[in-house]
Amino acid sequence: MRPDSASQIMRLLGQTRIPSFENISNLSMNSDCTQVVVPEEVFFTIAIAGILENLLVLIAVIKNKNLHLPMYLFICSLSVSDMLVSLYKTLENTLIILCKMGYLTPRGDLETKIDDVMDSLFVLSLLGSVFSLLAIAADRYITIFFALQYHNIMTLNRALIILAVIWAFCAGSGIAMTIFSHETATVISFTILFPFMLIFILCLYIHMFLLARSHAKKIASLPTSAGPQRVNLKGAITLTIFFGVFLCCWGPFLLHILLMKFCPLNPYCACYMSIFHVNATLILCNGIIDPMIYAFRSPELRSTLKKMFCCTRSDWNYAFNSRGKYYKTLLVN
Amino acid sequence: MEEPSYCLLRRLAMSAHRLISNRTSQQALSNSDYTWEYEYYEYGPVSFEGLKAHKYSIVIGFWVGLAVFVIFMFFVLTLLTKTGAPHPDNTEPSEKRFHVSSFVADFGRPLESNKVFLRPVAEESRSLFHFYINEVEHLDKAKQSHKAPGLDSNIHFHEVARSSGRLEEELNCLTKFNIPNFVNTDQNSSLSEDDLLISEPPIILESKPVIQASRQILD
Numbered sequence: 001m002r003p004d005s006a007s008q009i010m011r012l013l014g015q016t017r018i019p020s021f022e023n024i025s026n027l028s029m030n031s032d033c034t035q036v037v038v039p040e041e042v043f044f045t046i047a048i049a050g051i052l053e054n055l056l057v058l059i060a061v062i063k064n065k066n067l068h069l070p071m072y073l074f075i076c077s078l079s080v081s082d083m084l085v086s087l088y089k090t091l092e093n094t095l096i097i098l099c100k101m102g103y104l105t106p107r108g109d110l111e112t113k114i115d116d117v118m119d120s121l122f123v124l125s126l127l128g129s130v131f132s133l134l135a136i137a138a139d140r141y142i143t144i145f146f147a148l149q150y151h152n153i154m155t156l157n158r159a160l161i162i163l164a165v166i167w168a169f170c171a172g173s174g175i176a177m178t179i180f181s182h183e184t185a186t187v188i189s190f191t192i193l194f195p196f197m198l199i200f201i202l203c204l205y206i207h208m209f210l211l212a213r214s215h216a217k218k219i220a221s222l223p224t225s226a227g228p229q230r231v232n233l234k235g236a237i238t239l240t241i242f243f244g245v246f247l248c249c250w251g252p253f254l255l256h257i258l259l260m261k262f263c264p265l266n267p268y269c270a271c272y273m274s275i276f277h278v279n280a281t282l283i284l285c286n287g288i289i290d291p292m293i294y295a296f297r298s299p300e301l302r303s304t305l306k307k308m309f310c311c312t313r314s315d316w317n318y319a320f321n322s323r324g325k326y327y328k329t330l331l332v333n
Numbered sequence: 334m335e336e337p338s339y340c341l342l343r344r345l346a347m348s349a350h351r352l353i354s355n356r357t358s359q360q361a362l363s364n365s366d367y368t369w370e371y372e373y374y375e376y377g378p379v380s381f382e383g384l385k386a387h388k389y390s391i392v393i394g395f396w397v398g399l400a401v402f403v404i405f406m407f408f409v410l411t412l413l414t415k416t417g418a419p420h421p422d423n424t425e426p427s428e429k430r431f432h433v434s435s436f437v438a439d440f441g442r443p444l445e446s447n448k449v450f451l452r453p454v455a456e457e458s459r460s461l462f463h464f465y466i467n468e469v470e471h472l473d474k475a476k477q478s479h480k481a482p483g484l485d486s487n488i489h490f491h492e493v494a495r496s497s498g499r500l501e502e503e504l505n506c507l508t509k510f511n512i513p514n515f516v517n518t519d520q521n522s523s524l525s526e527d528d529l530l531i532s533e534p535p536i537i538l539e540s541k542p543v544i545q546a547s548r549q550i551l552d
Contacts, residue, residue: 033388206410213414236410244403251399259391267384272391 033271038281043093050086050287054079057295060304067300070159071143074135075295077163081128082287088122089284116178123190124167124174129286130197131166133246136294137201144208187261191254202243209235241293249286252279 057079061067095114098104104111139159143150177186212235256272256279263269295301387393 209410210413233411233414236407236414239410240403240407243406247399247403252395255395267388268386268391271388272395275392 033274036275036278038277040093043089046281046284047086047090050284051083053288053291054083056305057291060301064304070154070156071139073159073163074132074139078129078132078136078290078294081125081132082290084121084125086284086287088118088125091118119178120174123177124170127170127173128167130194131170134197134201135162135166137204141204141208144211187257191258194250194254198246205239209239245289245293249282253283
């Protein structure tokens, strides 16, 4: 299947206008759902903004020695995967523009290979994004429920090993899914993976949330507490934002994949699939929003960035003791 | 035809819009020219006649469903904050603090035995413990007024120890990981670190990494 299709693709690559298109337009009905087109400039802007933002996070974590912790390693992993998604989209648009201008040969072997590599990259970054979110949730869970043993459980080496395993698995899955892309099992396993991961992460966070609620009730007895209601409302808002963003950005695309597989000729499905570019833009937006809700919530990371850009004297009186960081964070908040 | 025209993700996704886009327009070719349009000719076009519902019904239904789900999740989480036994903290907070501290000073031993109650189930243990605290408060009211001005750092450190012990035990109950020896030794070690950093009254409870982390993460 793939060699035939590849040759067909390459035949189309060099052509800007295909005469038989007019026939097809005559065949299609007047009231069909026209493709909702998002301008190339919007795609490029969002993709490049995503790349830059995630790059900032990576640079901040690398520069500041205090941020060499497992928690920030997982946030970095998320940034890397978001960056890869944006990079993929940028590359794809660049290739299309090059094809339109005629710089790429239509039948080149190179183009097929680039195509395959980019598909693998896409799946790799999608899976990497989800697994990074899972790793962040698990790390926070261990921080809260195994607080005393945390530094023994989650050492830096173990975090690196976990990340290596995650990315190796994602790379393998990416290559496997690209090779077996026409199988139904691929599509089903891909779309089922996301809800399962989501539910699992949701359970972790809800358990943490319940614990925070019970602690807030205790703290309510102390004089200077803010009151449990305010703390828990903020927690509810935070959790809703986490999952709302995840669902809104990935959900439409996954539904698209499912409809594409199971009802390509249904008019309702076809109308849904006509908004594909909007769905792809949402995935790019996810790459922009994720650093804001994960990385930039850390005061230390924010101050690192401020120091890098504004060159102002931040307050670097953090005790290097890790517990000192927790205390300092509380006092700052 | 033998081979499916859709294959993976981007190809899957990209080829879909080829089918229904207005193909005479140049703009339709602006993205992903190298899609499987050729094969879609064999499938034939999608007929839009005789649609019962609005043609974008899946789009609308999906987004409405998603919004309803997110709002529902938010309300569930907010309701979780409101349910649960209300904490009996009608007393003044400072008074409460003194209650706890005197409870510690006078009833240090019973707290140890209370650990037995705290093991089995989280909720039951909490309610038992609160009941115990309330009882002690009632018994101790008379002594409170005398003890209040006499708070010194010894009692205050004890309180930190006991309270952190309470919280750690609570954690253990919640996670059902009862490793008493480990908790005790760690509590002692953590207490020594806390001693170095404590400069305030028992508010320092909030600085325990557990509560700290949970609040930090969820705030």
